[in-house]
Each structure stands twice: as structure tokens, then as C-alpha cells.
Amino acid sequence: MKENDIRFIKLLILVNGVVPLALLIWDQSHNKLGANPQNFLILTTGMMTLIFLVLTMAVTPLRKITGWNWLIQFRRMLGLYAFFYGCLHFLCFFSLDRGFSISSTLTEMVKRKYLIVGSTALIAMIPLAVTSTNAMIKRLGGKRWRALHRLAYVAVIAGVIHYYMQVKADVRQPLVFAVVLAVLLGYRLMEYWRRPKPVMAAPATANPKSGT
Numbered sequence: 785m786k787e788n789d790i791r792f793i794k795l796l797i798l799v800n801g802v803v804p805l806a807l808l809i810w811d812q813s814h815n816k817l818g819a820n821p822q823n824f825l826i827l828t829t830g831m832m833t834l835i836f837l838v839l840t841m842a843v844t845p846l847r848k849i850t851g852w853n854w855l856i857q858f859r860r861m862l863g864l865y866a867f868f869y870g871c872l873h874f875l876c877f878f879s880l881d882r883g884f885s886i887s888s889t890l891t892e893m894v895k896r897k898y899l900i901v902g903s904t905a906l907i908a909m910i911p912l913a914v915t916s917t918n919a920m921i922k923r924l925g926g927k928r929w930r931a932l933h934r935l936a937y938v939a940v941i942a943g944v945i946h947y948y949m950q951v952k953a954d955v956r957q958p959l960v961f962a963v964v965l966a967v968l969l970g971y972r973l974m975e976y977w978r979r980p981k982p983v984m985a986a987p988a989t990a991n992p993k994s995g996t
């Protein structure tokens with residue numbers, strides 16, 4: 785794929801990632817967020833977080849299945865959008881629902897366990913966002929960076945569980961997310977098992993002349 789095409793797709797992702805936020809701001813300023821605008825903001829930003837997280841997780845399997853290696857160039861953007869919407873989601877809850885009160889937020893977490901699970905997901909994303917720059921990848925080295933980025937699994941699994949736990953009646957949508965995630969993670973597991981394992985160095989054979 786040509787450099788110009790990559791740049792164009794990046795621009796497309798950039799614009800599409802901002803559109804939901806722009807719509808929210810527009811609708812909010814025109815009082816069009818429905819009967820419970822606070823809840824609408826929390827739910828929409830939560831959904832955007834999960835969608836971007838799952839899209840980020842889809843990049844590697846898709847790249848391997850199709851051979852489109854250029855897909856990898858969009859993974860960081862998708863992941864950063866997930867983090868951005870995750871922070872916004874938390875901020876909406878913290879400000880609109882809890883009035884910026886830390887103690888009230890903590891008390892609510894004890895009452896509603898799905899908030900602890902959601903927070904686990906968001907906290908797991910912090911080191912990923914911090915180490916997403918080229919300089920950080922260089923500084924950590926590929927091996928350590930990849931090991932750290934396994935936290936993405938924690939984030940997305942906790943994100944889906946958080947969604948499932950907070951649903952009141954109809955669990956179909958969180959289950960769809962769970963199935964998609966199971967397929968994506970299942971693919972990675974299969975890849976891991978199929979990968980040839982490094983052969984252990986054979987123990988040095990005893991030297992027959994030395995009598996050992």
C-alpha cells in the first residue's frame with residue numbers, strides 16, 4: 785500500500801473517531817440528548833470505548849488472515865481512541881453522576897461492582913497509552929513492549945465484563961461483544977499454539993574419554 789493511501793486512511797480514522805464526540809457536543813448544545821442527557825453521555829462514551837478496544841484487538845488477526853500487513857499502522861490510533869473515549873466515559877461519570885466527588889465515586893464503586901471492573905479496564909489502558917510513542921517502544925525494546933501490551937487483553941476482557949454486568953435486562957448486546965472477543969482471542973491462542981516452540985539446547989553429551 786502506498787504511503788499516500790496510508791495517510792488517507794489515517795485521516796479517515798481520525799475524522800471518524802472525532803465524529804461521535806462532535807455529535808455529542810452538538811446534540812448537547814441543542815438539548816437533543818433525550819430525557820436523561822447525563823446517562824446518554826455516559827452510555828455513548830462507554831460504547832465508543834468498547835468499540836475502539838475491540839477494533840484494536842481485531843487488527844492483528846485481520847492482518848494475519850488477509851496478509852494486509854499495512855493494517856498494523858492503524859492499531860495505535862484505534863487504541864488511543866479507545867483510551868480517549870475511556871477517559872471521557874470516566875470523566876462523564878465522575879462529573880455528571882458523582883459531582884467530582886472522589887469519596888462518592890469510591891462509595892459507588894463498592895455498591896456497584898461493575899464500576900470496579902470498568903476501572904480495572906481503564907487503569908490497564910494507562911501504561912498502553914503512555915508507551916504508545918515510537919520513542920517509548922525504542923526505550924523499552926520490542927520484547928518488553930510486547931509483554932507490557934498484553935495488558936490490552938485485560939482491558940478488553942474487563943471492558944466486556946463491565947458492560948455485561950451493568951446491563952439490566954437484555955444481555956444480547958454484551959453477549960455479541962463477548963462472542964466477537966472470544967473469536968479474536970481464540971484466533972490468537974491458536975496462533976500461539978501453532979507457533980513452533982524454540983527447541984531446548986540438547987544437554988552436552990558426556991565425553992566418553994573422560995569417564996563421566
Ligand code: HEM
Nearest residue numbers: 827830831833834870874877899902903905906943947950
Ligand atoms: C475501558 C474501560 C471501560 C469500558 C470499555 C466501558 C464500557 C461501557 C459500556 C459499553 C457501557 C454500556 C453502554 C450502553 O449500554 O450503551 C458502560 C456503562 C457504564 N460505565 Fe463503563 N466502561 C469502562 C470504564 C468505566 C469506568 C472506569 C467507569 C466509572 C468508574 C464506568 C462507568 C460506567 C457507568 C456508570 C455506566 C452506565 C451504567 C448505567 O447507566 O446503568 N465505566 N461502560
